[in-house]
Amino acid sequence: MKEFELINRYFKGRGITRRDVNLGIGDDCALVTVPQNCQLAITTDTLVAGVHFFDDIEPRALGHRALAVNLSDLAAMGAEPTWVSIALTLPSIDQQWIEELTDGMHEIAEYFNVQIIGGDTTQGPLSITICAKGTVPEGTALCRNGAKVGDWIFVTGPLGDAGLAIESRKQGLTIEPEHLKHIKKRLNFPTPRVAAGQVLRGLASSAIDISDGLLADLGHILNMSQVSATVNIESIPTSDAMKASLDFEQQLPFILNYGDDYELLYTVPDSNKSMLDVKLRQYGVEAICIGQIKSGEGQIDLLHKGEKFTFKHQGFEHFSKDLS
Amino acid sequence: MKEFELINRYFKGRGITRRDVNLGIGDDCALVTVPQNCQLAITTDTLVAGVHFFDDIEPRALGHRALAVNLSDLAAMGAEPTWVSIALTLPSIDQQWIEELTDGMHEIAEYFNVQIIGGDTTQGPLSITICAKGTVPEGTALCRNGAKVGDWIFVTGPLGDAGLAIESRKQGLTIEPEHLKHIKKRLNFPTPRVAAGQVLRGLASSAIDISDGLLADLGHILNMSQVSATVNIESIPTSDAMKASLDFEQQLPFILNYGDDYELLYTVPDSNKSMLDVKLRQYGVEAICIGQIKSGEGQIDLLHKGEKFTFKHQGFEHFSKDLS
Structure with missing residues (x-):
């Protein structure tokens, strides 16, 4: 199965469609619109087999978890999650396994009203890198440096x-x-x-x-x-x-x-x-x-x-x- | 070397500082501002050792190439590159090697006025996933679907x-x-x-x-x-x-x-x-x-x-x- 077919089958046309996504999967880039008076919050996290999860993890859980750890970083900034890019490195094609993995991704993405706007699929040792984006009204993000004596x-x-x-x-x-x-x-x-x-x-x-x-x-x-x-x-x-x-x-x-x-x-x-x-x-x-x-x-x-x-x-x- | 030290040594405080980056490396997310009347273009690409490059590639070239392939996707949309997130998976710490890798990254990022706003470093088989962002004036992006007979x-x-x-x-x-x-x-x-x-x-x-x-x-x-x-x-x-x-x-x-x-x-x-x-x-x-x-x-x-x-x-x- 070519990358093209894999993306078409498991990602394109699935999941939610946000109105602020002007161009989703299928071109050189995705195009999105950030609301006025909002800042964009961006985070990226990688999960590597054997390092961040057991090799025999059920694929639905892996899909969920890969998104969850990234959305958690957005949550910690007080941001509203909007879009994710997914880079998937797989040792081989097991269609049942990928189906369940992407089910797990789509489920949590839909729950949080997040659109999968693009990604990359490559052959190699199993790992998933997600870059999650969200919006936060200007000046309201929660940072690590604001704690004061008495808080x-x-x-x-x-x-x-x-x-x-x-x-x-x-x-x-x-x-x-x-x-x-x-x-x-x-x-x-x-x-x-x-x-x-x-x-x-x-x-x-x-x-x-x-x-x-x-x-x-x-x-x-x-x-x-x-x-x-x-x-x-x-x-x-x-x-x-x-x-x-x-x-x-x-x-x-x-x-x-x-x-x-x-x-x-x-x-x-x-x-x-x-x-x-x-x-x-x-x-x-x-x-x-x-x-x-x-x-x-x-x-x-x-x-x-x-x-x-x-x-x-x-x-x-x-x-x-x-x-x- | 802990992830924290590695990021501090090779990324934080290095490279260019853009005025539209409100918060760079070091918090749960980066915070950036997208100019009004611009759309955001987003792309992600992974390079895996032995698949996308020879295992003995000089690290400066690998750093350059990992960014270049992503900036190329932004170029193909007519976007102006602005920010990148870098997810780096390394089998082990070789300080000289990482120094040269990140030199290669900083050189091309500076050349194109791109700020490295965050990332993730993990242990595992060598691969680099970059998520590159850029801006394009609303409605001017170059898509794949616009070719007309006679062009x-x-x-x-x-x-x-x-x-x-x-x-x-x-x-x-x-x-x-x-x-x-x-x-x-x-x-x-x-x-x-x-x-x-x-x-x-x-x-x-x-x-x-x-x-x-x-x-x-x-x-x-x-x-x-x-x-x-x-x-x-x-x-x-x-x-x-x-x-x-x-x-x-x-x-x-x-x-x-x-x-x-x-x-x-x-x-x-x-x-x-x-x-x-x-x-x-x-x-x-x-x-x-x-x-x-x-x-x-x-x-x-x-x-x-x-x-x-x-x-x-x-x-x-x-x-x-x-x-x-």
Whole structure:
């Protein structure tokens, strides 16, 4: 099957059609129109087989996940996702597999009203690179450098589930079937917090999506904002699956160092705190406060039941974006 | 070296800074502003080691080429290149190699006033995916579907040099050193026809960059425009290197089927033909007419010295984007 046929069969004429797409798949470039008074937000993320996902991942999940991790970056800026370009590198043509992969892509794209406007298909070791674009009203984007002393630190949902799904397979942990189902869904079909991100515009002072782990990503906000933070460990939300499967000490590396859940981490000035809860609830998202920004130079103080807590990173090898 | 350090060392703070980039490398997304009354043109292309380039390619050439093939797609739409996102998958860290790779990227980006606004670095088999963006005044983009009966068919420069460079190595062809130098440069450091593409706005009725070969890419224009074409083989420009290295019959597969030179192929109504030459000359580009559009359904008739000519594709295996 030629590239041309592959694109025609699995991409062209499928999925949603946005009115701001003037020319979609099939020419040298796509052409789109960005609304006046909006900035364009652009992000790109690659998933490589064996590095970012298990080789035997179900293709529908891979398609979903490849888009989700990119839409999560747009969410973290408060942007409205609009268009994606998909570069697909496949070792061979397995039509059933590609059908399911692209089903997964089209499903999440439609859910978030995103149009696939183009891409490239090449032969090679399995990987997917997506470049996602979105729009955000001028001057309202959520950046990493806006956290101020006194701001409260929030997350959008439970942490560590996706990491638990990865390690339960790698380390052969015993997890109850209902919990295993839940954490696998969190790993394979993460929900980018797109609506929450847009609600946070005008309320949050900074935001980031947790892709590298809570401590690492909070560290990015602190360094860019030139502040420090206190985090109350017992305030960090965890799922029933996490609570039932691991004790407190065992949970820590998952909730502090694993990032594949794609929840948002954000800071909110005290004056916006009451409004935050009201607005987020309308979208079914809880505002979960886990700490506060203080003055300093990028230090994170962990508290457990009011006492200073020292966390020794257990350093297991997880899916990593780092090159060594 | 962590992803963070790698990006800081080789990308952040290097290269040009455009005024329309509101936020560059270092947050969840980049933020840019598209000028009013402009459309955004978007394209993405992947280069995979061993598929799109020899494994031992010099890294500076790889960096140049990865950007060039994407800028060529923007050129084919008549767009002005503005920003690129770079997804880099590397098997390991070789600092000297990455230094040269990114030098190659920064050089061509600066030459075309393009800012690298973000990307992703991951570990895996060597490949580069770039998503390039550009702007084009509303309604002036050059599409593949605008060729009309009677339009003249043009190319921007000699064809087949890059193919000759690839095959001379694969097949061990004997090429004079000065010619070898020329064709290697054409393969490794192709010049996307960015200025020519912008000049063609308002003059050309359709355009495409020759990435799959003259016949294949002309075929795309014909199919999208629902017309046929006559091509005069002896009008197709070739370099001195090509003329000196191969006889007429040997040249044909290179000039008709090889596409790695990234010249533009475009059609121009008779009424614009005289203006075309004047305008292109200002940018040092020659308008080379190779044939004419006629009515039909995608048929290409080759003529040689006025006689109908049948070309049997020799079917050598070249770098291919096709999946099999």
